[in-house]
Amino acid sequence: MTTAAMTTGSPPPAWSDGLLVCKQVHDVTADVRTFVFEPTEPRLFRHDPGQFLTLLLDIDGRPVERCYTLSSPPTRPDLAAITVKRVPAGLVSHWLHDHLTPGTTVRARGPLGQFSLARHPAPKYLFLSAGSGVTPMMSMTRTLYDLAHPVDVAFLHSARSFDDIIFRRELDFIAATAPHIRVVHVLDDRGEQLNTELLRETAPDFLEREVFTCGPAGYMEAVRRMLSTAGFDMARYHEESFTFDAPAVPEHHTGPGYKVEFTRSGRTIDCDPGTPILAAASRAGLTLPASCAQGMCGTCKTTLLAGSVDMQHNGGIRPREIANNKILLCCAKPLDHLVIDA
Numbered sequence: 001m002t003t004a005a006m007t008t009g010s011p012p013p014a015w016s017d018g019l020l021v022c023k024q025v026h027d028v029t030a031d032v033r034t035f036v037f038e039p040t041e042p043r044l045f046r047h048d049p050g051q052f053l054t055l056l057l058d059i060d061g062r063p064v065e066r067c068y069t070l071s072s073p074p075t076r077p078d079l080a081a082i083t084v085k086r087v088p089a090g091l092v093s094h095w096l097h098d099h100l101t102p103g104t105t106v107r108a109r110g111p112l113g114q115f116s117l118a119r120h121p122a123p124k125y126l127f128l129s130a131g132s133g134v135t136p137m138m139s140m141t142r143t144l145y146d147l148a149h150p151v152d153v154a155f156l157h158s159a160r161s162f163d164d165i166i167f168r169r170e171l172d173f174i175a176a177t178a179p180h181i182r183v184v185h186v187l188d189d190r191g192e193q194l195n196t197e198l199l200r201e202t203a204p205d206f207l208e209r210e211v212f213t214c215g216p217a218g219y220m221e222a223v224r225r226m227l228s229t230a231g232f233d234m235a236r237y238h239e240e241s242f243t244f245d246a247p248a249v250p251e252h253h254t255g256p257g258y259k260v261e262f263t264r265s266g267r268t269i270d271c272d273p274g275t276p277i278l279a280a281a282s283r284a285g286l287t288l289p290a291s292c293a294q295g296m297c298g299t300c301k302t303t304l305l306a307g308s309v310d311m312q313h314n315g316g317i318r319p320r321e322i323a324n325n326k327i328l329l330c331c332a333k334p335l336d337h338l339v340i341d342a
């Protein structure tokens with residue numbers, strides 16, 4: 001508990017966008033670590049389970065932003081934790097594992113995101129995750145457990161091997177002490193696979209559940225295919241994944257191309273009407289601040305100085321910002337020639 005909370009008895013205000021100090025680092029598996037943070041001023045983390053923070057880092061003099069789901073639950077609001085897998089060739093994950101030690105201060109933005117059971121209340125959930133996609137599910141599971149909420153959860157988590165199961169001991173403890181939460185580990189090296197038979201075995205009523213999925217793109221695609229083939233109502237399906245590859249560019253372009261002028265860099269690029277501006281910029285070799293590439297984190301927010309766009313975002317921008325000509329480059333497609341303050 002923070003000093004202010006202990007001495008005044010009144011809860012500190014909510015934390016949002018600012019400095020965090022790393023309080024603790026611990027190994028979860030051989031290549032996964034949890035980093036626990038506290039705000040530098042007395043604040044509480046009020047967030048929905050499943051939301052994420054964007055870390056704003058300076059790595060070798062280069063500003064880098066990355067989204068990480070909070071693995072900690074809002075029921076433990078004095079500290080916030082992220083759980084990060086060291087990814088081969090992953091600039092940020094390597095930096096975090098190698099440099100982020102207790103006492104290090106980082107800047108962060110958030111919490112943000114719509115991927116939360118708080119946004120989709122239901123009596124029964126099916127959580128499907130793979131690898132480090134377990135983190136939002138862990139925040140949601142910890143929340144339900146802490147609140148002794150009698151919501152029925154079937155949680156199937158896929159990992160390469162027994163030793164790679166993130167939060168294995170805690171998940172097993174939760175499953176052993178909360179009868180309404182069932183946890184099944186699906187292990188590659190044992191030849192196990194997430195399929196409809198396993199789903200039916202674990203949760204025969206899976207077609208009636210609200211589904212949350214998080215993992216690599218291929219995993220989520222397979223889950224989508226499996227559920228829709230089984231007749232699942234995809235309106236009750238929610239997924240999230242943070243991938244940091246260059247944004248995808250549609251293969252087939254329609255209609256006339258537009259010019260997009262970036263005033264700060266002095267560059268002008270071509271952008272087809274069906275292509276997000278960020279993707280076109282990336283294709284043209286222009287590096288712009290971005291993180292989730294899904295209209296969620298707000299990292300790519302900038303000002304539209306001229307022209308109009310079609311923007312389908314996922315909560316990363318507020319209505320009043322849109323009214324003030326702000327746009328998210330990752331999910332805005334040109335409807336006109338554009339001039340952008342970037």
Ligand code: FES
Nearest residue numbers: 291293296298330
């Ligand atoms: Fe996250 Fe655009 S990169 S909203």
